[in-house]
Amino acid sequence: MRKGTLYLIPVSLGPSPSSLTTPTDVASRARSLNYFVVENAKTARAELKRLEHPAPLRDLDIRELPEKPGASDLDGLLAPLLAGLDAGLMSEAGCPAVADPGALLVRRAHEKGIAVVPLVGPSSLLLALMASGLNGQSFAFHGYLPVDEEARNKRIRELEAESARHSRTQLFIETPYRNERMFEALRSTCRPDTRLCVARDLTLESESISTRTIADWKQISPPDLARRPTVFLILAT
Structure with a gap:
């Protein structure tokens, strides 16, 4: 049969x-x-x-x-x-x-x-990577990072160090209502020259994709990420 x-x-x-x-x-x-x-x-x-x-x-x-x-x-x-x-x-x-x-x-x-x-269709991860300007030759998706603040910050530092060693773009996501905390953790934990891409509401009219160094992100107001699907990407040097 x-x-x-x-x-x-x-x-x-x-x-x-x-x-x-x-x-x-x-x-x-x-x-x-x-x-x-x-x-x-x-x-x-x-x-x-x-x-x-x-x-x-x-x-x-x-x-x-x-x-x-x-x-x-x-x-x-x-x-x-x-x-x-x-x-x-x-x-x-x-x-x-x-x-x-x-x-x-x-x-x-x-x-x-x-x-x-x-079948072909939208993938937030690939769309974010495509638009980030970060390394598309070597990248890894890590899903959700730990919720606990100390464990999360430790994991961010680990991913940043691995990114620098291998020139690898690191992708991860967060539950939408914790997006703002994730952004602040990245902004306060990563090194100034690490690049962070924040890709929000992909394929929607409210889509926003921005890549800046951590130093530059610290100079501007945080993006509106509350309860909005977002992909975070970092590339360290």
């Missing part, structure tokens, strides 16, 4: 027109599917509505992927594909399987011999 294909469908980063962020072929593929494994069902329905899926949303099979899925969870979600049904994997925003539990589903799909097809 033919196995289905697992399509990795990028999700918009905010309420921008689908024509600006989703290639026509990707939108067409998403509209052809009726089974979806998603990080957040509400977000997925909103995205499928934005992509003008022809079927009533209530008729689609949309299943949430647990935050920490076990083997039985993954096998259950992949069972329709083993029976020949194609499926779409959707993150809450951006590219699926990058910094979300979808990676485990993709890994299990490979183990089951299911074809995995990544």
